[in-house]
Amino acid sequence: MKIAFYGSSLLSCYWNGAATYYRGLIRALAALGHEVTFFEPDVFDRQKNRDIEEPDWCRVVVYQPNAGDLRRVTSEAAHADIVVKASGVGFEDDQLVEQLLASASPDALKIFWDVDAPATLADMALSDTHPLRRALPRFDMVLTYGGGDPVVTAYRALGARQCVPIYNALDPETHHPAPPQAQFDADLGFLGNRLPDREARVETFFLAPAAALPGQRFLLGGSGWADKPMTPNIHYLGHVSTRDHNAFNCTPKAVLNISRADMAKTGFSPATRVFEAAGAGACLITDHWEGIDLFLKPGEEVLVARDGQDVVDLLADLSREKASEIGKRALKRVLADHTYDNRARLADQLFRDWREGTGPGLGSRMEAVA
Incomplete structure (x- = not known):
């Protein structure tokens, strides 16, 4: 048609x-x-x-x-x-x-x-x-x-x-596992533009955990954050080209998804970032929203945080080996179903x-x- x-x-x-x-x-x-x-x-x-x-x-x-x-x-x-x-x-x-x-x-x-x-x-x-x-x-x-x-x-x-x-x-032709790049090395990476209806949640789920874990390296990509106060262990990249998204997802130990407030409230609203990360075989930590279990299995294919303290606890207990296994299971699931x-x-x-x-x-x- x-x-x-x-x-x-x-x-x-x-x-x-x-x-x-x-x-x-x-x-x-x-x-x-x-x-x-x-x-x-x-x-x-x-x-x-x-x-x-x-x-x-x-x-x-x-x-x-x-x-x-x-x-x-x-x-x-x-x-x-x-x-x-x-x-x-x-x-x-x-x-x-x-x-x-x-x-x-x-x-x-x-x-x-x-x-x-x-x-x-x-x-x-x-x-x-x-x-x-x-x-x-x-x-x-x-x-x-x-x-x-x-x-x-x-x-x-x-x-x-x-x-x-x-x-x-997931579009497997666009988002897929890629070789890691040293510039994206971190314990946790977050990629997202600064938006008024997401900023408070970024403070809760990303900036506060970074402050609580000074010995870990955090990576922030996206436009608009240059004048945002942040701790020294956060490395701000600015805009990240789409051609580098796979490497950005593959290199850190884990990557973070933070939903806009209205999407988190509505539920059943997986952002494209969820599937981009899973398609790259990344270990994804996502904020909690109703319906996540329809797409990825919490604890096995994705890690779910209800607040900033959950992010701190998950990172403290997350080895590179465990993160790799979660990413592999997520990749298998999205290729099969999503x-x-x-x-x-x-x-x-x-x-x-x-x-x-x-x-x-x-x-x-x-x-x-x-």
Whole structure:
């Protein structure tokens, strides 16, 4: 089927955490025979910070942030069997929704694909007249990259006909074991940009444990932390290129995942970082959130910390040998159960069920995904 996919960016990860998700899923959908065109606006300097060029498995259309170009690219939706509007595109999102719904063929499958459900739902809750909230019943289905039953229930209450999580996953071609690099040597590494809704949790789960363990080396990567007070045993790298992520994950004894506060509260929201680390065979320590056991087995395939003291205790008891074994088990699990090939097969089945008139068969059954 021909898919017109309107999202933030496929070509750049620059301030765009959804890029990994888009790439893995769309590549896998293309392998199943779908013909995908991805439309992305030239905003936030992403085109100046591309980390891939247009791939052979997806046509990419970059449009300028003006009304004329928006009309031009939304008119192409008329030729698609499936029209996807992703959340957080970054230019006139509300207008994009209306133009796509107007341009799409009456026979096309119209999908709202939410790559940040906690934020989107919180925004829609602010007003009964929110543009997306009003448009939601006109979409045939909502797909999300996380959230589980709480998100499904919330979307159904707002009028979504069908809502199914298509979770983050691993793209083995992109994230895999790599040789360690001396510059990334540490006891614990954390990679993440400084964001207001995650900063307090970074203080709790990373900065405080570093202060409590002065004899251990901590590694911090990501933009925005330069003026943040931190102890001398934290080595700050700044922005880490995507080409170095595998080495960053493979080199430290363990790496840390810290969820945004709203995602941790919602649960069932594994970040791409979880699968990137596991796919590299890293020993992952993650903050606690409901549903982690659907993806990795705590204590065997992942270590789970409920607070900063848990991080301290886990590191004090973690040898390189034990960390290596946890990483190997995590890699085996994600390769078996959590690749984008797995996720694309579920999406493909949803598409086919809809076309054959047998949906919404999967509904909110999370066990179909995890």
